[in-house]
Amino acid sequence: MPTTQQLQDFAQQVRRDIVRMVHAVKSGHPGGSLGCNEFLTVLYQEVMEYSTNFDMDGKNEDVFFLSNGHVSPLFYSVLARSGFFPVEELATFRKLNTRLQGHPTTHEGLPGIRIASGSLGQGMSVAIGTAEAKKLNGDTKLVYSLHGDGELQEGQIWEAAMYAAGKNVDNYIAAVDYNKQQIDGSTDHVMPLGDLRAKFEAFGWLVVEVEKGNDIESIKSGMAEAKKLAGNKKPVCVLLHTEMGNGIDFMMHTHAWHGKPPSDEQLQDALSQNPETLGDY
Numbered sequence: 001m002p003t004t005q006q007l008q009d010f011a012q013q014v015r016r017d018i019v020r021m022v023h024a025v026k027s028g029h030p031g032g033s034l035g036c037n038e039f040l041t042v043l044y045q046e047v048m049e050y051s052t053n054f055d056m057d058g059k060n061e062d063v064f065f066l067s068n069g070h071v072s073p074l075f076y077s078v079l080a081r082s083g084f085f086p087v088e089e090l091a092t093f094r095k096l097n098t099r100l101q102g103h104p105t106t107h108e109g110l111p112g113i114r115i116a117s118g119s120l121g122q123g124m125s126v127a128i129g130t131a132e133a134k135k136l137n138g139d140t141k142l143v144y145s146l147h148g149d150g151e152l153q154e155g156q157i158w159e160a161a162m163y164a165a166g167k168n169v170d171n172y173i174a175a176v177d178y179n180k181q182q183i184d185g186s187t188d189h190v191m192p193l194g195d196l197r198a199k200f201e202a203f204g205w206l207v208v209e210v211e212k213g214n215d216i217e218s219i220k221s222g223m224a225e226a227k228k229l230a231g232n233k234k235p236v237c238v239l240l241h242t243e244m245g246n247g248i249d250f251m252m253h254t255h256a257w258h259g260k261p262p263s264d265e266q267l268q269d270a271l272s273q274n275p276e277t278l279g280d281y
Helices: 004-025 030-047 069-081 085-094 123-136 153-168 196-202 215-227 264-270
Strands: 061-067 143-148 172-178 204-212 235-241
Touching: 004 030, 004 069, 004 085, 004 143, 004 215, 004 264, 030 069, 030 172, 030 215, 030 235, 061 069, 069 085, 123 143, 123 153, 123 172, 172 215, 196 204, 196 235, 204 215, 215 235
Parallel strands: 061 143, 143 172, 172 235, 204 235
Antiparallel strands: none
């Protein structure tokens, strides 16, 4: 198991990757990517059991689905630095003929990508189907997914949530990036989410709240609890109270960086706040 310092170093390097990738092509989504960074770092570096010899079926290994696909800079960086494909390929992000599309897609055969996830609201349905398949196959490994909180305004999410509880899909853990921001403003302004814990519990889910959703130790503890709750005839939801743009001071406490690249000066500022740890691509 990696130490907390190793996980922090990994996340710090991923932070550099995210802003460099988005800056290079003057497009992409840095804010949400930065906010989910620590979670995906812990998930891939400690929690999940998987093989980097990628197989689409994912038999006898834990499987993850990114539902909020716009945070692809984060996903690509974590996949590359976890050994799925060469780190140098991050330099092709959003360029012509790249495997690293702006929103993940399976067409280019990029290892680690099992669904296209540009359209929000669909990842939970796919994850539940995979969890059901694992049960049919006698596969005891778990299925994980990540969703934006703004994404929970999609009706398909709640259809899937109802199904998961109704069919006792208890080998599934869905995480929510609960930063209370979305593309056009706060979630309270666009479409209030209400009490998410109460909603998921009313739908028959078990809920774990991680109040410090950008703190490595808190995430480790929360995910350990979630794994213990799996297998109890109910799906598990992890509410991660995160900060969009975490780790770069001028990107935090605002929705402005949902889909905006940093300028040359802002890039240097962001990088100065996050010194190189594992080596830049």
